[in-house]
Amino acid sequence: MSRDRDRILEQALKHELRGNAPSAECLDAETLAAWQDGALDAAQMSAAELHASTCTRCQAMLAAFARGSATPAVEAVPDADGFRWWKWWLAPLAAGAAAVTLWMVVPEEQKLATAPPQPQAAVAIDATQSRAAEQASPPLAPPAAQNIERKREAAEGKLNAEAAREDRPQFKDAPAPKEETAVAQMPPPPAAVALGAAAAPAARNEGFAAAPSADLQKSARLSAASIEVATVDRNHRWRITGNRIELTANAGTTWTVVRDQPDEGISAGSAPTPSVAWFVGRAGLVLVTKDGGASFDEVSIAEPLDVASVSAVDARTASIFTTSGRRFRTDDGGRTWRPF
Amino acid sequence: MEDVDARRAERLYNKAKGERWKLPLEVFTNALERSAEKTFAGRPPDESELDRYYDSLHLEDLALACACAMGREDAWDHFVREFRPAMYRSADAIDPGGDARDIAEALYAELFGLRERDGIRQSVFRYFHGRSALSTWLRSLIAQRYVDRYRETRRLEPLPEESGPAPIRARTTAIDPDRARYLEIMKTTLGAAIAALSPRDRLRLACYYAQEMTLAQIASVTREHEATVSRHLARTRQALRGDVERRLAGHHGFSRREIDECFQSVVDDAGNLDLADWLDTSRKKSEVDRSLKEEHL
Numbered sequence: 001m002s003r004d005r006d007r008i009l010e011q012a013l014k015h016e017l018r019g020n021a022p023s024a025e026c027l028d029a030e031t032l033a034a035w036q037d038g039a040l041d042a043a044q045m046s047a048a049e050l051h052a053s054t055c056t057r058c059q060a061m062l063a064a065f066a067r068g069s070a071t072p073a074v075e076a077v078p079d080a081d082g083f084r085w086w087k088w089w090l091a092p093l094a095a096g097a098a099a100v101t102l103w104m105v106v107p108e109e110q111k112l113a114t115a116p117p118q119p120q121a122a123v124a125i126d127a128t129q130s131r132a133a134e135q136a137s138p139p140l141a142p143p144a145a146q147n148i149e150r151k152r153e154a155a156e157g158k159l160n161a162e163a164a165r166e167d168r169p170q171f172k173d174a175p176a177p178k179e180e181t182a183v184a185q186m187p188p189p190p191a192a193v194a195l196g197a198a199a200a201p202a203a204r205n206e207g208f209a210a211a212p213s214a215d216l217q218k219s220a221r222l223s224a225a226s227i228e229v230a231t232v233d234r235n236h237r238w239r240i241t242g243n244r245i246e247l248t249a250n251a252g253t254t255w256t257v258v259r260d261q262p263d264e265g266i267s268a269g270s271a272p273t274p275s276v277a278w279f280v281g282r283a284g285l286v287l288v289t290k291d292g293g294a295s296f297d298e299v300s301i302a303e304p305l306d307v308a309s310v311s312a313v314d315a316r317t318a319s320i321f322t323t324s325g326r327r328f329r330t331d332d333g334g335r336t337w338r339p340f
Numbered sequence: 341m342e343d344v345d346a347r348r349a350e351r352l353y354n355k356a357k358g359e360r361w362k363l364p365l366e367v368f369t370n371a372l373e374r375s376a377e378k379t380f381a382g383r384p385p386d387e388s389e390l391d392r393y394y395d396s397l398h399l400e401d402l403a404l405a406c407a408c409a410m411g412r413e414d415a416w417d418h419f420v421r422e423f424r425p426a427m428y429r430s431a432d433a434i435d436p437g438g439d440a441r442d443i444a445e446a447l448y449a450e451l452f453g454l455r456e457r458d459g460i461r462q463s464v465f466r467y468f469h470g471r472s473a474l475s476t477w478l479r480s481l482i483a484q485r486y487v488d489r490y491r492e493t494r495r496l497e498p499l500p501e502e503s504g505p506a507p508i509r510a511r512t513t514a515i516d517p518d519r520a521r522y523l524e525i526m527k528t529t530l531g532a533a534i535a536a537l538s539p540r541d542r543l544r545l546a547c548y549y550a551q552e553m554t555l556a557q558i559a560s561v562t563r564e565h566e567a568t569v570s571r572h573l574a575r576t577r578q579a580l581r582g583d584v585e586r587r588l589a590g591h592h593g594f595s596r597r598e599i600d601e602c603f604q605s606v607v608d609d610a611g612n613l614d615l616a617d618w619l620d621t622s623r624k625k626s627e628v629d630r631s632l633k634e635e636h637l
Binding site: 005036 | 378396417420421425428430431432433434438440441445467468469471472473476477479480481482483484486487488490491526527530531534539540542543545546547549550551552553557558560561562563577580581584585600603604606607
């Protein structure tokens with residue numbers, strides 16, 4: 001009965017704690033942000049906790065904020081004036097080298113034949129299987145991390161036994177105590193996508209994962225150099241992989257290659273609407289499509305500068321940033337560019 | 341609140357790199373004063389405290405916010421490049437179904453200051469005071485608006501129609517007349533026991549049971565280690581149970597059997613789920629078993 005009482009108490013807590021009504025003293029967004037960044041002094045912190053402990057609205061905001069903060073840490077693109085172009089080119093090469101190295105060290109029985117290269121014509125790529133395989137097989141952890149993982153699992157087992165002896169309850173997602181620091185220092189999950197106008201090159205290539213299956217290896221090689229560009233419509237996304245531009249209209253279930261020109265070296269994109277997208281790349285390359293990828297206009301800048309990022313407002317207005325720190329803007333769809 | 345003196349303002353302006361956006365010093369100074377006014381409302385700080393406060397601000401973010409509020413194109417370009425993607429990512433993380441994304445988009449428009457009052461551009465940036473990072477403030481705004489919209493939606497949902505689901509079958513067994521009394525006493529006692537907890541203990545419980553936050557998320561709120569959160573939750577829950585049992589035995593003179601009846605009464609009562617359980621309707625149910633796992637009692 002004692003155990004039953006605990007379970008009953010937990011159920012009762014869910015209802016009781018959700019019944020607290022919000023008050024006029026609810027935390028505003030600025031205070032909530034200051035709280036999360038540790039900018040409240042002791043008195044302010046106490047007042048905030050006191051209020052939030054009895055206010056479902058503020059508790060819900062804390063919960064939503066915590067969820068909203070659980071995004072992959074993406075390194076912000078440094079200011080154009082200090083941008084190091086050589087890192088930009090080096091990152092994809094390094095990721096590719098790492099991909100080859102890890103593929104080679106995978107045990108022999110896990111190596112499978114690689115898929116043939118994609119034909120140049122537009123094809124629909126079924127990402128479902130590879131995505132499912134990706135999710136089924138977690139990234140191959142480096143040896144040090146694997147050791148830490150084994151230690152953590154052992155510690156968890158030991159912890160549960162100790163707690164049992166000490167008559168302490170265990171929470172489902174409680175961490176193992178001794179290895180927490182080591183676990184916490186493990187690298188965050190790979191950043192699978194980079195949204196928006198410009199994502200850091202280093203972050204774009206964190207998505208690599210060596211895998212035993214051919215599909216997963218292909219997917220891993222894709223994600224090592226792929227950049228996704230989101231639009232306001234979550235079903236429509238663009239994907240840049242080297243020279244290839246792909247488009248999905250069903251949230252990534254299938255992808256259609258809309259452009260694949262050799263040596264373009266596309267580096268970034270910006271898609272203010274599902275049908276309008278700008279892409280930039282090597283030697284001043286600027287492309288714009290106004291019909292969802294059915295056709296592209298090349299509106300490159302005259303100077304052969306490698307373009308690192310683009311920020312577009314619509315089909316006529318966009319700003320680009322070169323690796324040398326120069327910025328250009330167009331208000332006429334790329335017909336003319338002016339530095340700023 | 342005293343005005344920021346010129347030398348201090350200039351020092352902070354330089355630290356904020358306000359010149360990068362051609363931000364007028366006066367505008368930045370006003371922002372500093374508003375920030376201090378909000379933080380120290382009702383308790384004027386001394387000079388050293390004020391200095392420490394100003395130096396603790398995210399000055400570059402504050403300068404950027406001021407410049408964006410003024411409509412400075414280069415500042416806005418920078419904001420779009422650096423912060424807009426993160427806004428969308430945050431919205432997608434808050435609601436993977438995408439319902440928060442339009443909130444981020446609407447916020448983006450408000451930040452730009454599409455509204456004008458008396459000919460002056462009104463931007464939400466004026467509410468940023470630099471206490472937190474700009475990115476944190478943006479996430480906080482999205483979270484707040486998401487929660488408020490959800491609550492408003494729940495409040496406006498129509499009541500179920502009369503011709504809806506079939507009526508609930510009546511109980512075949514007689515209702516214990518004492519059950520309602522035990523339930524009422526149990527709820528009152530539990531409420532009193534929860535109210536007697538420290539705010540932080542209560543907040544941890546609410547975050548875990550009512551908001552179904554993970555230990556890591558709670559740790560970020562209380563600025564503790566996950567293990568500490570886990571330990572405190574376990575201790576609080578045990579203390580709560582003990583307090584409830586003591587109150588039932590002491591204040592109400594209940595026997596062990598009657599205390600069991602009180603606990604059992606909560607099982608039979610579904611509670612006011614429609615009114616209080618507003619979090620669950622459009623969100624996926626948590627798959628995490630929130631019950632405690634006890635090896636021995």
